[in-house]
Amino acid sequence: MTGILLALRNVAISYGGIRAVKGIDLEVARGELVCLIGTNGAGKTTTLKGICGLLPLTTGTIEYDGADVTGRPAFELVRKGLALVPEGRGMFGALTIDENLTMGAYARRDRPVIAQDVERVFALFPRLKERRKQTAGTLSGGEQQMLAIARAMMSRPRMLLLDEPSMGLAPLMVQKVFETILDVAQEGVTILLVEQNAKLALDVADRGYVMESGEVTLAGKASSLLHDPKVRAAYLGEAA
Amino acid sequence: MDTFLQQLVNGVTLGSVYAIVALGYTMVYGIIQLINFAHGEVVMLGAMVAYSVIVALAGAGGALPPLAILAIATLTAIPVCMVVGYLLERVAYRPLRRAPRLAPLITAIGLSIVLQNIALIIWTRNPLPYPQVIATVPYRLTATPDGATITNVQIGIIGLSIVMMAGLLLLVYRTRFGVAMRAVAQNPQVAGLMGIDINRIISATFALGAALAAVAGVMDASYYGVAHYQMGFLLGLKAFSAAVLGGIGNLAGAMLGGLLMGMIEALGAGYVGELTNLCHLSGWSDALAQRCVNDPHLELFGSNYQDVFAFVVLILVLVFRPSGLLGERVSDRA
Ligand SMILES: Nc1ncnc2c1ncn2[C@@H]1O[C@H](COP(=O)(O)OP(=O)(O)OP(=O)(O)O)[C@@H](O)[C@H]1O
Numbered sequence: 175m176t177g178i179l180l181a182l183r184n185v186a187i188s189y190g191g192i193r194a195v196k197g198i199d200l201e202v203a204r205g206e207l208v209c210l211i212g213t214n215g216a217g218k219t220t221t222l223k224g225i226c227g228l229l230p231l232t233t234g235t236i237e238y239d240g241a242d243v244t245g246r247p248a249f250e251l252v253r254k255g256l257a258l259v260p261e262g263r264g265m266f267g268a269l270t271i272d273e274n275l276t277m278g279a280y281a282r283r284d285r286p287v288i289a290q291d292v293e294r295v296f297a298l299f300p301r302l303k304e305r306r307k308q309t310a311g312t313l314s315g316g317e318q319q320m321l322a323i324a325r326a327m328m329s330r331p332r333m334l335l336l337d338e339p340s341m342g343l344a345p346l347m348v349q350k351v352f353e354t355i356l357d358v359a360q361e362g363v364t365i366l367l368v369e370q371n372a373k374l375a376l377d378v379a380d381r382g383y384v385m386e387s388g389e390v391t392l393a394g395k396a397s398s399l400l401h402d403p404k405v406r407a408a409y410l411g412e413a414a
Numbered sequence: 415m416d417t418f419l420q421q422l423v424n425g426v427t428l429g430s431v432y433a434i435v436a437l438g439y440t441m442v443y444g445i446i447q448l449i450n451f452a453h454g455e456v457v458m459l460g461a462m463v464a465y466s467v468i469v470a471l472a473g474a475g476g477a478l479p480p481l482a483i484l485a486i487a488t489l490t491a492i493p494v495c496m497v498v499g500y501l502l503e504r505v506a507y508r509p510l511r512r513a514p515r516l517a518p519l520i521t522a523i524g525l526s527i528v529l530q531n532i533a534l535i536i537w538t539r540n541p542l543p544y545p546q547v548i549a550t551v552p553y554r555l556t557a558t559p560d561g562a563t564i565t566n567v568q569i570g571i572i573g574l575s576i577v578m579m580a581g582l583l584l585l586v587y588r589t590r591f592g593v594a595m596r597a598v599a600q601n602p603q604v605a606g607l608m609g610i611d612i613n614r615i616i617s618a619t620f621a622l623g624a625a626l627a628a629v630a631g632v633m634d635a636s637y638y639g640v641a642h643y644q645m646g647f648l649l650g651l652k653a654f655s656a657a658v659l660g661g662i663g664n665l666a667g668a669m670l671g672g673l674l675m676g677m678i679e680a681l682g683a684g685y686v687g688e689l690t691n692l693c694h695l696s697g698w699s700d701a702l703a704q705r706c707v708n709d710p711h712l713e714l715f716g717s718n719y720q721d722v723f724a725f726v727v728l729i730l731v732l733v734f735r736p737s738g739l740l741g742e743r744v745s746d747r748a
């Protein structure tokens with residue numbers, strides 16, 4: 175077993191003729207919290223979808239837990255402990271909160287432990303517990319984001335991919351979500367976090383990658399990226 | 415008033431069968447937005463397979479009690495139909511899942527013709543008299559001697575339908591599999607991210623609809639006492655209309671739509687002659703009055719028009735409420 179849990183090697187992804195990801199390399203070590211930042215349309219979501227088997231790669235390979243998982247369908251990867259919280263949360267709006275959580279644990283067979291885990295995520299998100307019989311579509315945006323993370327936790331992932339968890343949330347809620355992400359990381363879950371909010375992401379992450387028009391242009395320790403003049407100019411709204 | 419009660423009983427019986435068939439259309443539509451026009455043929459195959467089993471068992475000396483014969487026949491038809499339903503999806507629809515919607519629709523029509531012809535080869539083109547293994551016993555519903563009745567077969571059909579519908583609702587709303595089914599219907603991509611094998615859920619949905627269709631085929635053929643290789647066509651169209659009436663994609667809608675469709679058809683058949691009897695207009699025309707002295711039944715349409723009602727309903731629904739009685743607005747479905 176190496177220390178690397180997820181590795182992308184020369185991964186390229188196209189939509190028809192449009193090359194959205196142009197051969198990137200990216201690694202996440204076990205227990206690490208890595209963030210991937212970049213402007214709109216940089217190819218971040220496309221990269222995550224490629225990892226999860228939702229989009230085919232044009233070139234390159236994806237290794238997860240020491241095995242080549244290139245081209246494996248999403249449901250298989252979940253069973254190997256790789257969970258994605260998709261952009262826009264991907265709620266099952268007509269299902270109740272309980273049912274959404276049940277679906278999160280779909281890949282698991284250990285029923286009694288699942289019941290315990292439901293209580294555990296409810297302890298993390300008391301708001302969800304109060305509303306457990308309500309359909310997810312009736313939740314506020316922030317509550318839905320909580321549910322999306324809680325649901326992903328229900329699969330007992332070893333690795334969590336988060337696509338813009340702060341999107342559309344009020345500042346207070348954003349803070350809450352990020353606290354939760356840190357809690358999850360503390361439990362030993364490896365995290366790859368995609369964010370528009372570069373400052374927040376770099377604050378919580380160990381390392382970061384910067385993507386621009388389908389390519390990784392910068393990579394390094396989060397603390398050094400935070401002080402990189404180019405990053406400060408482009409993503410933190412400061413004059414270079 | 416007795417005609418009304420009698421037609422109501424007949425309508426509920428018919429409606430139960432339509433509802434069970436309509437559920438097959440609506441489950442498949444709900445999960446992959448496909449109208450499986452070959453579903454009616456699966457109903458027909460259910461009736462045919464059960465027919466062969468009944469004939470074989472009844473001919474084998476008749477040692478078995480009638481109810482057992484019927485049960486064995488139905489339990490043989492169910493797995494056969496499930497395999498057919500599964501294969502339809504696996505072989506014909508799955509490769510077309512990303513194709514334009516017209517392609518699977520035309521394929522479905524082609525598959526109906528194929529299945530009809532297979533049945534034609536196996537069971538001939540003649541209407542097969544369905545063996546009445548259970549003697550029909552009518553029970554009077556009113557005190558009057560020639561009043562409305564309900565038969566044991568009707569009671570059996572209605573009761574079995576209720577049990578199946580309740581079972582289906584429990585499955586869909588109370589089990590992990592049911593939640594997964596609804597999750598796939600809502601957002602297949604995210605369902606995959608939950609570790610749900612979407613293809614397995616879709617296969618299971620087809621098989622489940624086909625199992626219901628098999629039972630519906632046996633019920634329909636037992637009720638009318640005849641099975642025919644083309645029986646699935648009209649039955650399927652009516653059940654499809656019922657699903658649209660209730661709101662396609664909606665389980666409760668299919669049940670309600672089926673029941674209403676059965677009642678509309680039965681009451682329509684019962685009253686269309688009466689309502690279109692020109693002799694009601696005798697007061698307006700002496701010529702008419704004179705003719706009606708000899709023949710008081712100068713009816714424009716007779717009960718042979720009963721098949722028309724389903725389609726009148728279908729057209730009215732499509733014009734005035736395309737989303738059906740219980741369906742969400744069409745724009746809500748992406
Ligand atoms: N389904 C699609 N078909 C065609 N092009 C697409 C599709 N999805 C994304 N793209 C294009 O691919 C590029 C990368 O998109 P992607 O969604 O990965 O960006 P992103 O970095 O996640 O942006 P954002 O921060 O806005 O979410 C963009 O130019 C986008 O227009």
Ligand SMILES: [Mg+2]
Binds near residue numbers: 338
């Ligand atoms: Mg994105």
